[in-house]
Amino acid sequence: xxxxxxxxxxxxxxxxxxxxxxNQVAAVSFEPVGxxxxxxxxxLVKFKPVFSAQDRTATxxxxxxxxxxxxxxxxxxxxxVGTGQTMTQVLAAYQNDPSVEYAQPNYIYHTTAVPNDxxxxxxxxxxxxxxxxxxxxxxxxxxxIYSTNNPGAPGNDMGIEKSWDHIxxxxxxxxxxxxxxxxxxxxxxxxxMWNGGSSFPNHGFDFVNNDNDPKDPNGHGTHVxxxxxxxxxxxxxxxxxxxxxxxxxxxxxxxxGSGTTANIxxxxxxxxxxxAKVINMSLGGGGGFDSAFSDxxxxxxxxxxxxxxAAGNDGVNNDINxxxxxxxxxxxxxLICVAALDQSYALANFSNWGATSVDVGAPGTNxxxxxxxxxxxxxxxxxxxxxxATTTSGGWAFGTVNVGGTLTPSLLDPPTxxxxxxxxxxxxxxxxxxxxxxxxxxxxxxxxxxxxxNGDYFRTRYSSAGGDPFSGGTLVSEDTGVATFxxxxxxxxxxxxxxxxxxxxxxxLQSDATQQSATQSRGVAITRFKINTLTFSTTSYNTIDGTxxxxxxxxxxxxxxxxxxPQYTFADVVNAITKGGRATTSLAGKTTTGKAIDxxxxxxxxxxxxxxxxxxx
Amino acid sequence: MAxxxxxxVGLSACGGGGGGSSPPARSVALAWEANHESGVNRAGxxxxxxxxxxxxxxVPYTSGPAAPTSTTVLLxxxxxxxxxxxxxxLDSQGGNAGSLSAPSQSLTVNVx
Numbered sequence: 234x235x236x237x238x239x240x241x242x243x244x245x246x247x248x249x250x251x252x253x254x255x256n257q258v259a260a261v262s263f264e265p266v267g268x269x270x271x272x273x274x275x276x277l278v279k280f281k282p283v284f285s286a287q288d289r290t291a292t293x294x295x296x297x298x299x300x301x302x303x304x305x306x307x308x309x310x311x312x313x314v315g316t317g318q319t320m321t322q323v324l325a326a327y328q329n330d331p332s333v334e335y336a337q338p339n340y341i342y343h344t345t346a347v348p349n350d351x352x353x354x355x356x357x358x359x360x361x362x363x364x365x366x367x368x369x370x371x372x373x374x375x376x377x378i379y380s381t382n383n384p385g386a387p388g389n390d391m392g393i394e395k396s397w398d399h400i401x402x403x404x405x406x407x408x409x410x411x412x413x414x415x416x417x418x419x420x421x422x423x424x425x426m427w428n429g430g431s432s433f434p435n436h437g438f439d440f441v442n443n444d445n446d447p448k449d450p451n452g453h454g455t456h457v458x459x460x461x462x463x464x465x466x467x468x469x470x471x472x473x474x475x476x477x478x479x480x481x482x483x484x485x486x487x488x489x490g491s492g493t494t495a496n497i498x499x500x501x502x503x504x505x506x507x508x509a510k511v512i513n514m515s516l517g518g519g520g521g522f523d524s525a526f527s528d529x530x531x532x533x534x535x536x537x538x539x540x541x542x543a544a545g546n547d548g549v550n551n552d553i554n555x556x557x558x559x560x561x562x563x564x565x566x567x568l569i570c571v572a573a574l575d576q577s578y579a580l581a582n583f584s585n586w587g588a589t590s591v592d593v594g595a596p597g598t599n600x601x602x603x604x605x606x607x608x609x610x611x612x613x614x615x616x617x618x619x620x621x622a623t624t625t626s627g628g629w630a631f632g633t634v635n636v637g638g639t640l641t642p643s644l645l646d647p648p649t650x651x652x653x654x655x656x657x658x659x660x661x662x663x664x665x666x667x668x669x670x671x672x673x674x675x676x677x678x679x680x681x682x683x684x685x686x687n688g689d690y691f692r693t694r695y696s697s698a699g700g701d702p703f704s705g706g707t708l709v710s711e712d713t714g715v716a717t718f719x720x721x722x723x724x725x726x727x728x729x730x731x732x733x734x735x736x737x738x739x740x741x742l743q744s745d746a747t748q749q750s751a752t753q754s755r756g757v758a759i760t761r762f763k764i765n766t767l768t769f770s771t772t773s774y775n776t777i778d779g780t781x782x783x784x785x786x787x788x789x790x791x792x793x794x795x796x797x798x799p800q801y802t803f804a805d806v807v808n809a810i811t812k813g814g815r816a817t818t819s820l821a822g823k824t825t826t827g828k829a830i831d832x833x834x835x836x837x838x839x840x841x842x843x844x845x846x847x848x849x850x
Numbered sequence: 851m852a853x854x855x856x857x858x859v860g861l862s863a864c865g866g867g868g869g870g871s872s873p874p875a876r877s878v879a880l881a882w883e884a885n886h887e888s889g890v891n892r893a894g895x896x897x898x899x900x901x902x903x904x905x906x907x908x909v910p911y912t913s914g915p916a917a918p919t920s921t922t923v924l925l926x927x928x929x930x931x932x933x934x935x936x937x938x939x940l941d942s943q944g945g946n947a948g949s950l951s952a953p954s955q956s957l958t959v960n961v962x
Contacts, residue, residue, distance in 0.1 A: 319910055800888075833942055834942040839937065840936070840951060842934040842935065843954060850877040
């Protein structure tokens with residue numbers, strides 16, 4: 234039934250085209266602009282009914298042409314023409330022949346491409362029908378999703394379906410995902426990973442662990458990769474902007490999603506030197522101009538590489554001094570910075586913007602894509618099961634802290650926190666064991682307020698063997714001379730080495746004999762404790778938000794543009810994306826272009842010719 | 851790199867002229883850099899050359915790897931403004947209505 238319906242749609246389309254062409258021929262207009270792609274060296278000619286097949290063949294042969302076929306439609310023949318004449322000239326000659334009713338190019342048509350991927354209906358960025366995006370595949374399962382403008386206004390999408398009639402295979406262009414790695418064996422990615430040969434059998438490099446296995450223990454990079462190039466039309470999960478791709482995995486961010494200048498710079502340069510022509514970097518941060526980072530982007534520019542980056546998720550104007558967000562705020566011409574739009578094409582409430590720093594917008598809320606595995610959360614309410622030890626008195630205890638007006642169960646040292654002081658010359662420990670058997674990655678998240686004097690220490694440690702992690706365990710963090718009260722900070726640690734059936738996590742407050750002021754020795758409050766785990770899977774997906782998700786929409790477009798136009802330079806790509814976009818009210822005055830990316834418009838965009846010269850002879 | 855298309859343009863002078871017999875038209879060779887869009891360099895693509903006061907000249911793709919990037923015209927003495935646009939068959943809706951680039955930077959040509 235589906236096949237029959239497709240046929241009917243195809244026939245209807247051809248009838249419409251025929252009517253259009255009839256008008257064109259009647260006007261004897263064969264201007265090249267306005268005609269479609271057609272078979273070079275062929276025309277279709279309709280002879281008047283009085284002319285026999287023999288007459289038609291003779292007429293065609295008299296022009297030095299040949300009849301390729303008599304179509305099963307009265308009077309129509311498919312003609313092979315010779316060389317040396319333009320299509321305009323050939324058609325005009327036949328049109329002026331008294332035996333001919335019509336003449337036209339032998340146009341080329343394509344199927345209207347809509348992929349059969351099972352979750353395609355959720356991909357509003359590609360086809361916004363006003364669908365409600367659900368949380369059926371979120372990680373951890375059933376996590377809440379972005380509620381504003383869900384559903385959104387139909388039609389607010391990337392205009393990509395029409396482009397898939399022209400190109401779906403971008404595999405001729407290597408696109409690097411410089412991120413947390415990529416789960417390269419995920420079912421929707423495995424076929425679309427970069428072939429790194431024997432040197433890089435895992436499709437890239439890991440600059441965090443300095444090895445050639447950039448598998449993603451976080452999920453972020455895998456999500457980004459899927460937006461660019463999840464296999465399309467394979468009856469599985471999602472599809473990317475490109476149905477076929479060559480994705481290079483470059484891991485520069487750790488399990489917690491953080492990375493250093495050193496790793497990022499090495500990652501960019503690796504991608505450039507190994508043939509990537511598009512780099513996606515859904516990452517960024519403040520902290521001032523980073524020369525090493527900037528130099529790496531310039532190196533990419535020198536090597537004709539486009540870099541697509543995220544605007545940031547702080548909901549601020551990047552143009553304001555102090556809000557600078559790099560790499561978005563770098564000014565190299567090979568850089569495109571992307572803001573996030575919601576399902577009604579309003580600027581997402583978390584998205585940064587900047588009339589001089591952010592270039593375009595792209596869908597960035599409730600984006601479903603590939604994921605590295607199944608997430609789970611192990612929470613501890615900090616009310617029981619902890620082992621406390623001290624060399625003096627008091628030490629750690631259960632208590633409560635006012636957090637945002639709510640009395641929150643917490644671990645406290647001293648028990649009289651925050652009015653008291655911890656003891657001098659004490660070693661206070663608190664620890665608890667958790668079962669992490671079978672998981673592949675774990676991130677320990679803690680919210681804490683710390684006031685510890687110089688020479689006194691607050692430490693976190695773990696032990697995969699259980700028991701007291703301060704006896705033979707692994708140091709995770711150490712603070713001294715810190716005073717955050719009344720502010721509480723969230724920190725997180727990669728505890729890969731603790732994965733076991735008895736992973737013991739602990740806190741230590743150790744002081745010397747020096748008496749400190751009450752403020753300096755107020756002590757420590759642990760107000761929140763979680764372990765996020767990831768168990769690898771090749772069949773996982775996730776629906777998440779961020780300018781990180783908008784960025785690969787644009788990077789995928791950049792990759793598609795280069796695949797479609799093999800001679801394109803980085804400047805051509807940037808022009809096609811920024812000038813070929815769709816004017817969007819929410820981006821006016823908030824981006825350099827006021828536009829959202831539009832795939833079909835960019836694909837049809839033509840740069841103005843350059844280098845015009847004239848010589849009077 | 852691409853074959854030149856020689857077109858003779860019937861002209862009325864927009865700059866020079868006057869007096870008895872008109873000075874002879876001069877041949878002017880125009881050339882530009884090739885566009886990188888695939889659509890410009892295949893069937894249905896090409897360039898349009900605009901010369902002030904003259905009909906637009908079509909320089910279509912005919913064969914080979916790229917559309918022609920030069921043309922020669924006959925111009926009467928005078929001053930002319932020349933621009934080039936590139937075109938391709940594909941339109942922004944995915945159909946075959948065609949797309950046209952913005953004009954190139956204009957060039958003033960003085961024909962003595």
